[in-house]
Amino acid sequence: MQQIAKLAAIFFVASVIPAFAADVPAKTPSSIAAPVASWTGFYAGLNAGYGWSDATSSNVAVDPASALLFAVVLPPGSFDTRFAQEGAMAGGQAGVNWQLSDRFVAGIEADIQWSDIHGSDIRSAATAIPNLQFTSNTTRNLEWFGTVRARLGFLATPDLLLYGTGGLAYGQTNTSASIGLTPPPGINVATGFSDPSGNFTFACSNAPGSPPNCYSGSSRQTSVGWSAGLGGEWRFADRWTAKLEWLHIDLPGNSVTLVSPSPPSSPGVMTKYNFVHQGYDFVRVGLNYQFSGGAVAKH
Template sequence: MKRIFSVAALLAIFAGSAFAADLPSYKAPPPPPLPPPPLWTGFYIGLNAGGTWASNSSTQIATVPVLPVPAAALLAGLASGSMSGGNSSGFIGGGQIGYNWQFFNGAALAGVEADIQGIAQSNNNSNFATGGIIGVTPVLTNFSLTRRLDYIGTVRGRVGWLFTPTLLLYGTGGLAYGGVTSSTSIFQAGITNGFLGLGSSSFSDTRVGWTAGGGLEWMFMPHWSAKVEYLYYDLGNVYNTGVLTSNAVPSLYAAFQQNTRFNGNIVRAGVNYHFNWGAAPVVAKY
């Protein structure tokens, strides 16, 4: 009997081992994939180049007689006109710096950017003549005008959507500033009475306005992106006044005013290097 029980126990052990070998082995499931890193969050710096052209290229100017004595009414000049100087186009180049922040599970982006560009263009000069009346005497007036945008910069917010982790479409808008120059020279001559008048004035300063536009930016390799962008800017109107003195009567003079608006368009391409200093580390949870 002891032998029978021993043989039965051995058979049971071998049968259990064989059954366990036939059972499928259990393996732990693979860990979930890591979320994509925040490629855009953080500081960046870059360079840009492109072109600009003015939306408004006209200048209005007028002279108005100032009459200290009634007899001067026969000599004071009155003239007005408008000059168009073309598109005032030029090449621009400069740099930008900014910060991006990704949100909405990395699909949206908000940020701020500041930039400044120099403008390579010739002076926008123009001359035109107009007829006028000095009392009952005809007068000819010649205007020489200059308007120029020397540099332009912006400080803007950006809001965009990432169609893919590396492709961003964005809108942008904010403050614009630029160095503007505007000058006027006037010569008036009476046809029959020998009247002559001369005057000049100039304005050069930094103007502040607004800008808005949009663009497309592509992260073509880690830390590097390229963009194309359009901006419209408006720096407002510049008024330049002066005095035109006369050789006929020493106390006789005319006041004149030049009015021109500095607004236009910018199309540029750029490249940025992203430091990702502000990006939070990716922590995997299992």
């Protein structure tokens, strides 16, 4: 009888354990936390692209003799300029992101850029005096620039960030200009006159041994303005992202003063090109590496 009881107990345990085990959920690989990329953290990278702009300036006489030249001898506005600038740019950026939620990312980014956004303008103006013609030559180049900007983005997918950006911009522009005599080949021409007060005398010649230009000057200036743009950034590997961005920077106007050599002109004979605000547009691609943050477990 005891043997029958033992066999019944063993049968009961053997039948209950599998049933109990069937009710306990198995821990399969699918229930383990999957890594999800986080945009929070510091990053740095490189970029390259292309930029363009329009340069506009007005010519303003500084002394009475120059005022007489540009108002009476030459047609008014003869050497006001407007010309296109374009060229390549490249540089680096660094910043920090904060992922605010599953959909929004905020950040701050700073960049510094080498650029060769340049252009030139050549204008000629004839006078009523036979063979007396003046030609101006103006060149302008944005040599470098940088920005410090805030970024606010929307995650279209966990790995694709669409963002807007804006903030501070600064940059250095190099401008040079000259105005000279351009009579027909083989003809030497000289011109000169004084203002009614007699305190200033403009004089210029294209004869051998004379100064090469009636006026010349250059200026390298750094300006501070603002920037704004739009972009997209794609996480294509752990800690690595690629971006495409349009950026606009707007810098205040500046000027370059052209001096007439003395002699033959009297000291202080000069004119000035005043450039209006400088608006530049850039399209660039970039590559970033995220130093902190990265993949986190999502339960």
